[in-house]
Each structure stands twice: as structure tokens, then as C-alpha cells.
Amino acid sequence: MPKDKTYFLTINGGSSSIKFTLYNVDESLTPFLSGKLTGLGLPTASLCVNDSSAGEVTTEVQADNYQQAVAVLLEWFQQHLNINSLQAIGHRIVHGGHQYKKPQWVTKDLLKHLSAITPLDPQHLPGEIQLIEALEQQFPYIKQLVCFDTEFHQTLPNVAKLLPIPRYYFDKGIYRYGFHGLSYQYLMQMLHQHEGSRINQQKIILAHLGNGASMAAIKNGQSIDTTMAMTPAAGLVMGTRSGDLDPGLFGLLNRSESMTEQQFETMINQQSGLLGISTTTSDMQQLLQTRSDDRHAQEAIDVFCYQAKKQIGAYAAALGGLDTLVFSGGIGENVAEIRSQICEQLTFMGIELDRDLNQQNALQISSRQSRVTVWVISTDEELMIAQSMCDLLNLNH
Incomplete structure (x- = not known):
């Protein structure tokens, strides 16, 4: 890490992993290195760091809980980063509640507010707050920024935002927020680069399909509906x-069964979905490898694809048509078989894939006959955080 350069550090703290990227501010936000701490809470966790000069190095670490994971990261940062060259640290925060709409510099009041709304997202917010506080204690002179996944969906109309429960709760901030906002912001930015301003007239469905999965319906360049609701546990x-x-x-x-509230939340967040249906794994690639001999694996795949297909049809109805479909996220970007199964029997909507392009994970995978353009775009939430830091510091990017 050269000492004569200025850098941003972005941190993307999830429930089971923490990703980070170091950007060179002087070279148009060029990533200098990136890393991912995975396996939080498992017997063996790993820290994988990809350095533009030294290549990729993976190390086994001890991270039985989030506190240990944060300690591992801080020790690595101290040993390998030139802290004096860091201009700011930016975080992805999953939930901003109804108070925060835009990226914010970290203050005591902001942390107090985030702590107060942890019941809205107990899976992510406590760990994200812990990361911010630990970095503030370790590097007190470095500014920290937070970007909210809920920001992108501020444009939801009330017909999509309201929960059908007593309005009293809406006034208390209990409604559909939507998530994966930084990912969707990046996908729209990439569509604009490829298609120009015409995307503002298009009816678009963005599908972020990974370990966390959601879709968003976009009209006039804005989110009008999304599958995740008050929490990231809803939807697909x-x-x-x-x-x-x-x-x-x-x-x-x-x-x-005398199931408690905590047991229920653990079940729906950590023991359900692909893992719950298959009884073996939440990894889509593993399910695909075993489905010929494992009926439960096949059913998990079928339910995932069926729900996604059904949601595309629902959002086409909400949009009044469909021009563009974008696949992203770990599954959406890399698993051609799943994209194909989702898009099967959607030719009546004008969706038709080119088999070879789909197998290649090409940028555009729709056939020439397809009335809907289908894209595969690798998302980049960390770049959106870095761009927000540039905006608030009045730097070009």
C-alpha cells in the first residue's frame, strides 16, 4: 500500500461474512485490494485477501462470533494497511429505519438511532454497529460513512409500501422498506452506461439472486415495488x-411446539429457504450436483425457481409490461441453469434466452427474437459506498 496515495476503505458486513475493499482515490476509485472473511460462527473461518500486487492469499482464522471476526479484521488492518493514507471508511448498513434516507457521516446520534431500531433487523444491525464502534475506537481520527440499503426504495408508492395491518403501525415506521438497494443502484448505473437515458422509459425487473434474494420493479428509473418488506427475511x-x-x-x-419468538426468528433466518427444504445445504451449486440422487435437493431448486418466475410475472403486471430483466447476485450472475429454469415458459411475456450466451454468463443472454432484453451484470455494492464518500467529500469519481 503506497504511502503517497489516498485510499477509501469500504466494509460490507453481512450476517455470516464481512467483505472489504480498498480503493485508490487518486486513480478514479481503482480497487487496490479486496478481502472477505467467511464462515462466521463456524468451527473454521477463513480470510481471503486479493491484492493487486501480491495475488490471492487465504488464511484460516478463529471467528466463533461477530466480536472475534471484528478483532481478526482490525488486527489485519493494523498489520497490512497504512492507516495514515486512509481518508475515510464506508459501511453498508442494511436498515436505516424511517429516519435516514441518504448516506451519513457517523455520529453518536446516528449510532444511538441505529441501536434503537435493531429490532427491525436483528440479523445485521448489531454486527454492523459493532464494526463501526470497533473501528472508531481503533482509528478515532478517520471519518466513517454509512450507506443504507433502504435508500434506493424511498420512491415506493404507498400502494407498495403499506402493510395491510392497522395504520397506527405505519405511523410508527412499520411498513415495507425494501433492501439490496446498493446492488440495485449499481445495476441501474450499469444499465445507464450501456443503454443511456432510454432506461428511464423502460419497464425493468432487477433480480438480485444470491444467499439473500430479492427483486425490484423499476419504472421511470425508480423503484415502484420490491420483494423484501419490513425486514430482509420477506419475499423470495x-x-x-x-x-x-x-x-x-x-x-x-x-x-x-412451544416455539419462542427467538426460536422462530432463528428458524426463518438461518434454518429455512434452500437449506430448510433440502435439509442438507443452502449452496445452489451443491444442490445442482446432488439433485439427480436427492429428491429434496431437486425440490429446493424447483421452489426457488418457481417463486422467482412467479414474481417476474407479478412485476410485469405491476409495471404494465416488461422491457428489461437483469440477473445479478451470486446465483444470478453465475448459475446459467437456474436462469434458464426461471425463464422457461416465459416466452409468452417476450422472454427468450440464447442458450450459448446464457451458458457463457454473457452480458446479454436474450436471443435475437426476445422482446425482453435479458442481462447478466455482476453487482458491486462496495463501489457505490466509495462513490458516496466521494460525493460527500466533493471529490471527482
Whole structure:
């Protein structure tokens, strides 16, 4: 890490992993190195760092909990980063509640507010706050910024935002927020680079399909609906999250099995989705490898694709048509078989894939006959954080 350069550090803290990227501010936000700490809470975690000069290095670490994971990262930062060259640190924050709409510099008031709304997202917010506080203690003179995944969906109309419960709760900030906003912001930015201002007239569905999965319907360049709701557990079937459920399920399990609120939240966030249906794994590639001999693996794949297909049809109805479909996220970007299964029987909507382009994970995978343009775009949430830091510091990017 050269000492004569200025850098931004972005941190993307998830429930089971923490990603970070170091950007060279002097060279149009060029990534200098990136890393990912995975396996949080498992017997063996790993820290994989990809340096533009030294290549990729993976190290086994101890990270039984989030506190240990944060300690591992801080020690690595101290040993390998020139702290004096860091101009700012930026974080992805999953939930901003109803108070924060735009990127913010970290203050005591902001941390107090985030702590107060942790019931809205107990899976992510506590760890994200812990990261911010640890970095503030270790590097007190470096500014920290937070970017909210909920920001992108501020344009949701009330018809999509309201939950069908007593309005009293809406006034208390209980409504559909939507998430994966930084990913969707990047996808729209990339579409604009390829298509120009015409995307503002297009009817678009963005599908972020990974361990966390959601879709967003875009009209006039703005989000008009999205599958995740008050929390990131709602919507599509995900790796370990259930997606939408019958609201009577908790009452049933509480009465019949004495299931507590905490046990229910653990079940729907960590034991459901692909893992729950298959009983073996939340990894889509592993499910594809075993599905010929494992009926439960096949059913997990089928439910995932069926729910995604059904949602595309629903959003085409909400948009009044469809011009563009974008696949992103770990599954959406890399698993051609899943994209193909989702798009099967959607020719009546004008969606038709080119088999060879789809197998290649090409940028555009729709056939020449397709009335809907289908894209595969690798998302980059970290770059959106770095761009926000540039904006607030009045730097060009």
C-alpha cells in the first residue's frame, strides 16, 4: 500500500461474512485490494485477501462470533494497511429505519438511532454497529460513512409500501422498506452506461439472486415495488431465509411446539429457504450436483425457481409490461441453469434466452427474437459506498 496515495476503505458486513475493499482515490476509485472473511460462527473461518500486487492469499482464522471476526479484521488492518493514507471508511448498513434516507457521516446520534431500531433487523444491525464502534475506537481520527440499503426504495408508492395491518403501525415506521438497494443502484448505473437515458422509459425487473434474494420493479428509473418488506427475511426463497410465509405460522408453532419468538426468528433466518427444504445445504451449486440422487435437493431448486418466475410475472403486471430483466447476485450472475429454469415458459411475456450466451454468463443472454432484453451484470455494492464518500467529500469519481 503506497504511502503517497489516498485510499477509501469500504466494509460490507453481512450476517455470516464481512467483505472489504480498498480503493485508490487518486486513480478514479481503482480497487487496490479486496478481502472477505467467511464462515462466521463456524468451527473454521477463513480470510481471503486479493491484492493487486501480491495475488490471492487465504488464511484460516478463529471467528466463533461477530466480536472475534471484528478483532481478526482490525488486527489485519493494523498489520497490512497504512492507516495514515486512509481518508475515510464506508459501511453498508442494511436498515436505516424511517429516519435516514441518504448516506451519513457517523455520529453518536446516528449510532444511538441505529441501536434503537435493531429490532427491525436483528440479523445485521448489531454486527454492523459493532464494526463501526470497533473501528472508531481503533482509528478515532478517520471519518466513517454509512450507506443504507433502504435508500434506493424511498420512491415506493404507498400502494407498495403499506402493510395491510392497522395504520397506527405505519405511523410508527412499520411498513415495507425494501433492501439490496446498493446492488440495485449499481445495476441501474450499469444499465445507464450501456443503454443511456432510454432506461428511464423502460419497464425493468432487477433480480438480485444470491444467499439473500430479492427483486425490484423499476419504472421511470425508480423503484415502484420490491420483494423484501419490513425486514430482509420477506419475499423470495433464499439460502437460509424463508421468504414470505403464512402469518399464522408463528402462532401455530408457538401453541403446538412451544416455539419462542427467538426460536422462530432463528428458524426463518438461518434454518429455512434452500437449506430448510433440502435439509442438507443452502449452496445452489451443491444442490445442482446432488439433485439427480436427492429428491429434496431437486425440490429446493424447483421452489426457488418457481417463486422467482412467479414474481417476474407479478412485476410485469405491476409495471404494465416488461422491457428489461437483469440477473445479478451470486446465483444470478453465475448459475446459467437456474436462469434458464426461471425463464422457461416465459416466452409468452417476450422472454427468450440464447442458450450459448446464457451458458457463457454473457452480458446479454436474450436471443435475437426476445422482446425482453435479458442481462447478466455482476453487482458491486462496495463501489457505490466509495462513490458516496466521494460525493460527500466533493471529490471527482
